[in-house]
Amino acid sequence: MVYSFPEEVLEYVFAFLSSDKDRNAVSLVCKSWYEIERWCRRRVFIGNCYAVSPQIMIRRFPEVRAVKIKGKPHFADFNLVPERWGAYVYPWISAMARSYPWLEEIKLKRMVVTDESLELISKSFKNFKVLSLSSCEGFTTDGLSSIAANCRNLRELDLRESEVEDLSGHWLSHFPDNFTSLVSLNMSCLGSEVSFSALERLISRCPNLKTLWLNRAVPVEKLASLLRRAPQLVEFGTGACSTEIRTDIFSNLVEAFSGCKHLKSLSGFWDVVPAYLPAMYSVCSRITKLNLSYATVQSPDLVELISQCSNLKCLWVLDYIEDAGLKALSSYCKDLQELRVFPSDPYSAEPNVSLTEQGLVTVSAGCPKLQSVLYFCRQMSNAALIAIARNRPNLIRFRLCIIEPQAPDYLTLEPLDTGFGAIVEHCKELRRLSLSGLLTDRVFEYIGTHAKKLEMLSLAFAGDSDLGLHHVLSGCESLRKLEIRDCPFGDRALLANAAKLETMRSLWMSSCSVSYGACKLLGQKMPNLNVEVIDERGPPDSRPESISVEKLYVYRTVAGPRADKPDFVWTMDEDGALRFS
Amino acid sequence: MEGVMSHGNDLNLKATELRLGLPGTDESTSKNNKRTANELVKNSELLNGKSDAKARDGETVPASKSQIVGWPPVRSFRKNIVQPKKTEAETGNFVKVSMDGAPYLRKIDLKIYKGYQELLKALENMFKLTIGEYSEREGYKGSEYAPAYEDKDGDLMLVGDVPWDMFMSTCKRLRIMKGSEATGLGSGV
Numbered sequence: 130m131v132y133s134f135p136e137e138v139l140e141y142v143f144a145f146l147s148s149d150k151d152r153n154a155v156s157l158v159c160k161s162w163y164e165i166e167r168w169c170r171r172r173v174f175i176g177n178c179y180a181v182s183p184q185i186m187i188r189r190f191p192e193v194r195a196v197k198i199k200g201k202p203h204f205a206d207f208n209l210v211p212e213r214w215g216a217y218v219y220p221w222i223s224a225m226a227r228s229y230p231w232l233e234e235i236k237l238k239r240m241v242v243t244d245e246s247l248e249l250i251s252k253s254f255k256n257f258k259v260l261s262l263s264s265c266e267g268f269t270t271d272g273l274s275s276i277a278a279n280c281r282n283l284r285e286l287d288l289r290e291s292e293v294e295d296l297s298g299h300w301l302s303h304f305p306d307n308f309t310s311l312v313s314l315n316m317s318c319l320g321s322e323v324s325f326s327a328l329e330r331l332i333s334r335c336p337n338l339k340t341l342w343l344n345r346a347v348p349v350e351k352l353a354s355l356l357r358r359a360p361q362l363v364e365f366g367t368g369a370c371s372t373e374i375r376t377d378i379f380s381n382l383v384e385a386f387s388g389c390k391h392l393k394s395l396s397g398f399w400d401v402v403p404a405y406l407p408a409m410y411s412v413c414s415r416i417t418k419l420n421l422s423y424a425t426v427q428s429p430d431l432v433e434l435i436s437q438c439s440n441l442k443c444l445w446v447l448d449y450i451e452d453a454g455l456k457a458l459s460s461y462c463k464d465l466q467e468l469r470v471f472p473s474d475p476y477s478a479e480p481n482v483s484l485t486e487q488g489l490v491t492v493s494a495g496c497p498k499l500q501s502v503l504y505f506c507r508q509m510s511n512a513a514l515i516a517i518a519r520n521r522p523n524l525i526r527f528r529l530c531i532i533e534p535q536a537p538d539y540l541t542l543e544p545l546d547t548g549f550g551a552i553v554e555h556c557k558e559l560r561r562l563s564l565s566g567l568l569t570d571r572v573f574e575y576i577g578t579h580a581k582k583l584e585m586l587s588l589a590f591a592g593d594s595d596l597g598l599h600h601v602l603s604g605c606e607s608l609r610k611l612e613i614r615d616c617p618f619g620d621r622a623l624l625a626n627a628a629k630l631e632t633m634r635s636l637w638m639s640s641c642s643v644s645y646g647a648c649k650l651l652g653q654k655m656p657n658l659n660v661e662v663i664d665e666r667g668p669p670d671s672r673p674e675s676i677s678v679e680k681l682y683v684y685r686t687v688a689g690p691r692a693d694k695p696d697f698v699w700t701m702d703e704d705g706a707l708r709f710s
Numbered sequence: 711m712e713g714v715m716s717h718g719n720d721l722n723l724k725a726t727e728l729r730l731g732l733p734g735t736d737e738s739t740s741k742n743n744k745r746t747a748n749e750l751v752k753n754s755e756l757l758n759g760k761s762d763a764k765a766r767d768g769e770t771v772p773a774s775k776s777q778i779v780g781w782p783p784v785r786s787f788r789k790n791i792v793q794p795k796k797t798e799a800e801t802g803n804f805v806k807v808s809m810d811g812a813p814y815l816r817k818i819d820l821k822i823y824k825g826y827q828e829l830l831k832a833l834e835n836m837f838k839l840t841i842g843e844y845s846e847r848e849g850y851k852g853s854e855y856a857p858a859y860e861d862k863d864g865d866l867m868l869v870g871d872v873p874w875d876m877f878m879s880t881c882k883r884l885r886i887m888k889g890s891e892a893t894g895l896g897s898g899v
Contacts, residue, residue: 204780206785447791505784614780
């Protein structure tokens with residue numbers, strides 16, 4: 130017997146499905162479910178802007194309200210992707226402007242966004258609410274003026290870590306006087322000073338403002354006035370706190386903070402004079418996220434602050450915290466889930482602070498909920514890694530950067546294979562891993578054998594041969610993103626595991642040993658992959674085929690070779706010939 | 711040229727055969743591929759090409775450390791958080807000094823002078839000339855030479871008009887002008 134529900138009922142049921150995975154599964158059940166689902170999908174996530182075209186997205190999902198798109202590969206963050214590589218958002222905006230008049234949310238990461246795009250956004254979507262530009266570039270504060278002036282229902286404007294050409298701070302003054310809907314504003318990446326009175330008035334008239342990340346240009350003596358107008362804030366980022374300490378500034382700040390009963394997250398603190406930190410003590414017990422990664426403050430002052438944050442879940446800090454500070458962290462903050470320790474002086478050969486592997490071991494022992502780690506240090510040992518693995522089998526993200534490339538275990542001078550091997554063996558839920566230090570093919574054997582849930586792997590200066598890459602590609606069943614630089618991996622592992630690449634989002638290999646010939650072959654064999662060779666030395670076929678390419682970016686796609694390639698990118702095509710954009 | 715592996719239209723199974731050792735080698739012995747930091751730098755920079763090395767926000771990396779592009783993996787906005795070890799008080803404030811007609815320029819450190827008098831004396835010594843006394847009304851009248859400087863806005867200004875501290879922070883380069891051009895500067899607006 131076949132029961133069939135009316136479409137409306139199915140649609141109602143599907144509306145409860147928020148995860149893309151669930152919706153994708155539902156749409157595979159049968160044709161009618163596919164049809165119903167595609168008409169009611171409201172949120173689309175595109176992990177690689179070149180994997181699909183705007184037209185394909187719009188054709189399948191005609192009633193979308195929220196879009197999230199990612200562009201450049203992650204290594205673009207470290208200047209490994211040349212300028213003009215791509216990831217332009219304009220074609221997406223222009224297509225959506227025509228087809229999604231009710232679009233409310235656009236979230237972009239590592240994309241090139243122009244003022245033109247921003248203006249088009251501001252004029253095309255009458256109910257536009259959320260704009261999030263994470264690590265984007267290509268726009269100026271003029272583009273922000275368009276958004277401020279035209280998006281009457283804007284709730285969120287988040288520019289985190291974007292590179293904005295800062296023409297002036299005047300853009301903020303473009304929010305109309307009757308604009309009151311702001312909930313979240315992150316302008317921390319901007320350099321210019323905005324009109325302080327405009328900022329004050331904006332904050333005063335937006336009663337739902339929950340998140341405010343100021344930029345460096347707002348001095349500490351002005352914070353109290355802002356906080357008093359927004360005591361409902363949940364997330365707050367200060368500007369620079371370098372003004373010489375004065376009792377009136379300090380006491381105003383104390384009073385203002387004590388009025389903020391809902392603050393959970395603090396950030397900013399550029400150049401902070403340590404004497405200001407106690408002004409925040411009244412909110413510390415409620416704080417769950419603390420970003421002190423711009424605070425050039427020594428360990429004892431950091432410890433004073435942290436020791437009051439008993440509910441801390443997430444800490445980002447510079448290595449000034451040192452092993453001693455991490456020990457204190459591990460004893461005061463038992464709820465800690467995420468720790469990121471950034472290097473204060475990444476380029477000096479000698480350590481400038483007393484931060485070693487010991488700090489991380491201590492935190493792994495003392496913080497039972499720790500699941501996410503990013504740690505820069507100058508020495509590591511297998512013993513320490515094994516201890517960390519045993520202490521914290523619940524780790525989900527483990528990114529370790531030993532600053533000197535190929536640094537061995539400093540105690541035994543051996544490779545760190547067994548240490549990282551212990552990490553993947555004990556941490557069975559590990560989803561993200563970044564390796565560093567001296568590593569042979571052995572570590573990849575361990576990874577291929579144990580890291581079954583691993584989704585993203587980052588490698589640098591590691592391994593001996595193709596066998597290493599083969600272990601990873603053949604063993605890591607859940608692998609989605611693999612990024613490799615300066616490893617002796619080449620043709621054979623890549624070609625032998627070509628099919629694997631179709632199950633992944635992308636593969637990045639730079640300064641490895643992949644020959645042009647192998648790239649062509651891969652492009653021929655795999656029509657569903659874009660095999661892009663990035664080479665600034667000129668056309669690859671002006672050199673012998675056995676010469677390694679500078680960089681290789683391979684990703685699955687249903688959109689075919691991209692049409693917007695710059696002159697240093699070549700797509701290895703199906704018929705083996707080169708195609709220029 | 712080294713042997714070129716041509717794949718043609720066959721699958722070239724040998725190319726996909728997995729063995730230990732670097733691609734292109736036939737021996738089964740695994741070569742030690744550990745590279746020193748210097749070799750890494752050479753390789754990286756060679757293969758990465760020129761455009762990566764362009765610093766977007768003008769950050770400078772101390773020359774003492776071998777510079778590998780993109781290593782350590784730190785975002786640009788995190789690179790210059792810490793005050794450089796030499797504070798502003800310790801480094802010099804060197805500016806170029808040109809003299810009309812001279813074949814080459816000189817450089818002086820403005821920080822070592824306590825005021826205009828000392829500076830002008832030093833310039834007189836350096837270029838073997840007389841500049842004379844400054845007067846607000848007449849400039850350096852009586853002298854063939856007038857000391858001028860280029861300020862932050864790119865304008866050519868007469869030395870001596872503003873307080874010394876302000877001059878120190880706005881002076882980008884010095885120019886000793888001579889002849890009729892010089893006298894033009896000192897006269898009234």
